[in-house]
Amino acid sequence: MLTLDRLDKVYRTGTFGTSDLHAVRQVTLDVQRGEVVSLIGESGSGKSTIGKMVLHLLDSSGGTITFDGRDVTHLGFRARREYYRKVQGVFQDPFSSFNPIFKVDRTFETLRRSYFPRVSSSDWRGRLEEALAAVSLEPGDILGKFPHQLSGGQLQRLLIARALLLDIELLVADEIISMLDASTRIDVLNLLVELKSRGLGILFVTHDLSLGNYVSDRVVILYKGRVVERGVTAAVFDDPLHPYTRDLLASVPHLDRTWEDVEAEEAERSAALAGRCLYHEALAAQGRALGEEASAADGDDVGLVEHSPGHFVGCFRLAAGDPCPAGA
Numbered sequence: 080m081l082t083l084d085r086l087d088k089v090y091r092t093g094t095f096g097t098s099d100l101h102a103v104r105q106v107t108l109d110v111q112r113g114e115v116v117s118l119i120g121e122s123g124s125g126k127s128t129i130g131k132m133v134l135h136l137l138d139s140s141g142g143t144i145t146f147d148g149r150d151v152t153h154l155g156f157r158a159r160r161e162y163y164r165k166v167q168g169v170f171q172d173p174f175s176s177f178n179p180i181f182k183v184d185r186t187f188e189t190l191r192r193s194y195f196p197r198v199s200s201s202d203w204r205g206r207l208e209e210a211l212a213a214v215s216l217e218p219g220d221i222l223g224k225f226p227h228q229l230s231g232g233q234l235q236r237l238l239i240a241r242a243l244l245l246d247i248e249l250l251v252a253d254e255i256i257s258m259l260d261a262s263t264r265i266d267v268l269n270l271l272v273e274l275k276s277r278g279l280g281i282l283f284v285t286h287d288l289s290l291g292n293y294v295s296d297r298v299v300i301l302y303k304g305r306v307v308e309r310g311v312t313a314a315v316f317d318d319p320l321h322p323y324t325r326d327l328l329a330s331v332p333h334l335d336r337t338w339e340d341v342e343a344e345e346a347e348r349s350a351a352l353a354g355r356c357l358y359h360e361a362l363a364a365q366g367r368a369l370g371e372e373a374s375a376a377d378g379d380d381v382g383l384v385e386h387s388p389g390h391f392v393g394c395f396r397l398a399a400g401d402p403c404p405a406g407a
């Protein structure tokens with residue numbers, strides 16, 4: 080459904096826009112119907128930039144975005160409007176998505192005027208109630224209220240309901256859980272799982288590995304704008320190949336283990352891998368040398384190699400922008 084092929088983003092920075100910041104490098108990934116794909120990485124790894132390019136809130140600097148088989152990398156005003164019928168985003172801070180001086184109903188009215196001007200009031204009311212029910216909200220509890228009279232979780236659900244009214248196929252959910260309290264978090268996560276089971280594709284942007292593990296079918300690990308590992312969630316979480324993925328996983332607190340236990344386990348794992356490069360081993364196993372890694376022609380990510388079926392890994396040094404001595 081959604082395919083990003085070697086997507087790039089360079090920001091112009093500096094006082095006079097004289098420097099370049101290469102925020103996203105050659106990112107290739109796809110999201111299918113009824114699937115949650117998590118984009119995971121630390122702050123500044125380029126996750127939101129990717130989400131914004133998919134939502135056309137930012138122009139890409141290179142590569143292509145394909146949706147339902149159509150190249151949507153560059154869209155004019157009309158085409159963009161149509162695109163938004165199918166693709167919508169929900170962001171971290173639900174409060175900033177509402178104008179505090181208007182009741183939340185206005186969000187839905189604006190949507191109706193823009194996209195459904197011919198739908199009668201009673202029909203619209205029916206559709207609205209259906210969308211609210213889909214996100215487990217009671218119209219009576221929500222409509223007629225100002226944003227400050229509702230909780231963050233309720234506002235986040237409202238934004239998802241708004242997206243559902245458009246009958247979307249893809250939702251970009253950018254850190255939508257991070258500002259919610261623990262009990263609301265799980266409700267919103269379960270809502271995403273429910274929407275997925277109805278066929279919605281979700282690109283779930285998060286820095287939180289446990290959230291990614293909970294909701295996603297596949298994960299994409301980003302480091303400094305590059306994909307360093309991707310695959311089916313269980314494969315990546317049970318057998319992380321890239322040192323960065325391993326560091327990320329080791330940094331998650333475990334209820335049943337102390338930090339010392341985790342550290343000892345990781346030290347053992349690192350010792351077993353010392354002097355080895357899984358990336359180059361996987362390349363060699365395929366009879367390929369550095370420089371012959373996955374290419375677009377293989378349908379794989381540039382710079383990644385398939386270590387086991389569906390589980391891709393990149394070179395750590397390459398991701399950091401350094402030459403890899405193992406390949407020299």
Ligand SMILES: Nc1ncnc2c1ncn2[C@@H]1O[C@H](COP(=O)(O)OP(=O)(O)OP(=O)(O)O)[C@@H](O)[C@H]1O
Nearest residue numbers: 090092100102121122123124125126127128129286
């Ligand atoms: N408008 C912008 N102009 C210049 N640089 C930007 C802009 N937006 C983001 N960046 C830079 O691009 C890089 C990637 O930022 P991005 O927000 O995509 O990362 P992120 O992984 O989503 O981080 P976070 O989780 O903190 O939101 C960062 O170095 C950031 O400083």
